[in-house]
Amino acid sequence: MLTIIWRDTQTRVLRLQKYVPCYYAVDFDIDATKFPMMFDAYITLNGKVVTYMVRISEIMDYKTEGIEGKILAKGPLKNAKKLLRITEIIQIAPRSVEEFEDENGEPLKRVSKFAIARPVKLVEIKHVPKFREPTNTEKKIEEMARKFGYELPWSLIEEMAKKVEEKNLKGKKLEKFVKMCCEEYEKTIVDPYEAVGIVAAQSIGEPSTQMTLRTFHYAGVAEMNVTLGLPRLIEIVDARKEPSTPMMEIHLIDEIKYDRFKVQEVAKKIENTSIINVANIETSIAEMCIYIVPNEKEMEARGVKREDIVRALSQMKGYKIAVEVLDDGRIKVSLDKPSYKKLYLLSENIKNLTVKGIKGIKNAIVRIKEPEKEWVIYTQGSNLDEVLQLDEVDKTKTYTNDIIEISRVLGIEAARNAIIKEAIDTLRQQGLNVDIRHIMLVADMMTLEGYVDAIGRHGVAGKKGSVLARAAFEITARHLLRAGLFGEEDYLKGVAENIIVGQPVSLGTGAVTLIYKPRPALRR
Numbered sequence: 001m002l003t004i005i006w007r008d009t010q011t012r013v014l015r016l017q018k019y020v021p022c023y024y025a026v027d028f029d030i031d032a033t034k035f036p037m038m039f040d041a042y043i044t045l046n047g048k049v050v051t052y053m054v055r056i057s058e059i060m061d062y063k064t065e066g067i068e069g070k071i072l073a074k075g076p077l078k079n080a081k082k083l084l085r086i087t088e089i090i091q092i093a094p095r096s097v098e099e100f101e102d103e104n105g106e107p108l109k110r111v112s113k114f115a116i117a118r119p120v121k122l123v124e125i126k127h128v129p130k131f132r133e134p135t136n137t138e139k140k141i142e143e144m145a146r147k148f149g150y151e152l153p154w155s156l157i158e159e160m161a162k163k164v165e166e167k168n169l170k171g172k173k174l175e176k177f178v179k180m181c182c183e184e185y186e187k188t189i190v191d192p193y194e195a196v197g198i199v200a201a202q203s204i205g206e207p208s209t210q211m212t213l214r215t216f217h218y219a220g221v222a223e224m225n226v227t228l229g230l231p232r233l234i235e236i237v238d239a240r241k242e243p244s245t246p247m248m249e250i251h252l253i254d255e256i257k258y259d260r261f262k263v264q265e266v267a268k269k270i271e272n273t274s275i276i277n278v279a280n281i282e283t284s285i286a287e288m289c290i291y292i293v294p295n296e297k298e299m300e301a302r303g304v305k306r307e308d309i310v311r312a313l314s315q316m317k318g319y320k321i322a323v324e325v326l327d328d329g330r331i332k333v334s335l336d337k338p339s340y341k342k343l344y345l346l347s348e349n350i351k352n353l354t355v356k357g358i359k360g361i362k363n364a365i366v367r368i369k370e371p372e373k374e375w376v377i378y379t380q381g382s383n384l385d386e387v388l389q390l391d392e393v394d395k396t397k398t399y400t401n402d403i404i405e406i407s408r409v410l411g412i413e414a415a416r417n418a419i420i421k422e423a424i425d426t427l428r429q430q431g432l433n434v435d436i437r438h439i440m441l442v443a444d445m446m447t448l449e450g451y452v453d454a455i456g457r458h459g460v461a462g463k464k465g466s467v468l469a470r471a472a473f474e475i476t477a478r479h480l481l482r483a484g485l486f487g488e489e490d491y492l493k494g495v496a497e498n499i500i501v502g503q504p505v506s507l508g509t510g511a512v513t514l515i516y517k518p519r520p521a522l523r524r
Contacts, residue, residue, distance in 0.1 A: 002034055004041040005050060005100065006114035008074060010463065011486050013043060013052055013089070015072055021087045025062055025073040025080035028114040032059035041084075042095075047110045049094045049450040058085035094450030137161040141178055150182040193511035198495065200438035204423075207432040208233060226401065232426045236419060239446065239454040241404055246382040248361075251397035252375070263366050263375040266392045268303040270377065271364040272357040275312070275350055278304050279331075283347045289334040290347055304356055306331070312355045319346055358386045384409045407452045415452050419443040466490050468497035 006028065016024065035056075043052040062080040073080060097108045100117035108117055134142070138161045145152045152160075160181055163169075169177055190196055211230040227235070227245045235243050250270070256262045275281070278298045282291040294306060309331060313323045320336040333350065335342055360383035369376045382400045387393055388409070400406060401422060407415035423439045445460050446453050453459040457474045464470050467490045471479040482488075492498055495505050504510035 002118050005111050007047050007111050008043050016089050019070050020089050022070040024084045024086050026082050027075050027079040029081045044111050053092050054086050055088035056084050057087050144178040148182050193507050195507045200441045203438045211430050228429050236422050237455045239452045246402050248379040248382050248400045250377040251394040252392050253394050257374040260375050267364040267366050267377045270358050270361050272361045273302050273355050275353050288338040292331040308355050312353050358383050412447050416443045416447045466494050466497045468500050469494050472496045
């Protein structure tokens with residue numbers, strides 16, 4: 001069944017929630033005959049993820065006469081084309097627009113204004129066990145913990161079972177061990193109404209003041225460095241589209257990884273090689289042509305042949321050129337219509353023309369990794385999607401430090417784990433020990449909406465429901481002015497807004513209300 005997905009703002013969605021049922025004037029044109037009498041449509045705030053579902057009971061041409069009820073508008077009324085009767089709007093779990101396809105059956109990539117789409121039918125996978133069966137030791141630990149009145153998480157039971165089997169604990173020793181673990185586990189549990197966000201911010205922010213401002217760490221090899229320290233931590237929480245020093249650690253399959261020469265062949269295959277890397281470019285103004293003089297030594301080192309250069313030149317777009325291999329080994333490139341400007345532009349484009357390798361991989365170095373004694377490829381630059389398509393690559397171990405790329409290729413859960421790993425590694429490299437749960441909370445907030453969002457005014461902080469909290473963070477006047485224009489309400493549920501108005505915060509002791517009722521005085 002067809003539906004509509006349109007892009008809107010948080011402010012307009014809040015107004016819709018306040019006034020439904022109502023009419024909504026939209027600036028896009030749709031054919032009402034394609035849709036049933038009543039159907040569900042979707043709203044996206046960023047074009048990538050739908051977060052609201054609306055129930056539409058009527059679609060009509062825009063008009064104001066004869067309409068009973070409130071009319072809201074998506075933008076200026078002069079651009080309005082259709083009027084939607086919305087009877088209900090609810091917030092739903094974030095759902096990627098890629099789970100929808102257009103009228104031609106092609107999956108959606110992004111919604112810029114609106115799209116007519118239908119949900120993709122998901123194939124149900126049956127008979128796949130989600131978890132393995134617990135071992136006898138794990139069952140025994142679980143029973144003992146319950147006897148002491150504790151429900152332990154599965155990951156902790158697994159870890160305890162490994163220690164029990166390693167030390168061969170039995171009888172009273174096992175019982176004492178389980179009891180001690182349960183008591184330690186109880187100490188780590190968060191108290192009700194504890195301000196975990198503030199504790200996490202303090203626990204990460206205070207140690208980060210001791211971090212170096214500009215640090216380059218050699219990533220296992222002397223020829224390649226990676227940004228660490230405070231700049232790297234800022235890159236992670238800001239969700240930068242591309243890190244300042246993107247790199248990959250490429251592991252290979254068992255048949256190859258112990259053979260240095262085979263690994264070097266894969267590295268040559270991966271490394272992006274441009275014509276300027278293997279040849280000299282000479283521009284002849286007199287003859288109105290370009291001569292490419294191959295460097296035999298560089299070509300042999302990178303595994304490039306003349307045929308590869310000729311093929312790359314013949315596939316160039318935007319130019320009508322003639323390619324000729326001369327007797328002295330040079331390659332002559334000439335335009336069909338001589339022009340000084342075109343000749344100059346062609347010369348610049350030829351220099352950066354890719355002959356071999358994967359786009360984005362500037363350099364690939366082979367080094368042995370201890371203690372596994374396996375050969376690993378370290379790259380300057382990243383292209384996870386294309387690297388994982390190579391048959392020689394071990395897809396379960398290959399890693400990149402580009403979090404946004406991980407999210408795009410492997411999904412949001414993988415991106416969450418990458419945020420945790422990168423942040424912990426950055427802090428520990430500086431000798432700072434931060435509890436992983438604080439980092440996990442930050443990673444959860446950054447990936448909550450189904451995509452990687454920044455911590456800041458353009459991300460998590462800018463999307464707070466409280467007007468005062470947003471105003472307290474940055475650009476105070478603009479937030480207060482917009483809130484006044486659109487009639488926003490602040491329910492004072494958070495920390496910052498309660499502090500601003502001077503009342504107790506609804507956290508910790510402030511979340512509990514106790515009334516002391518004294519006993520009546522005894523009559524004498």
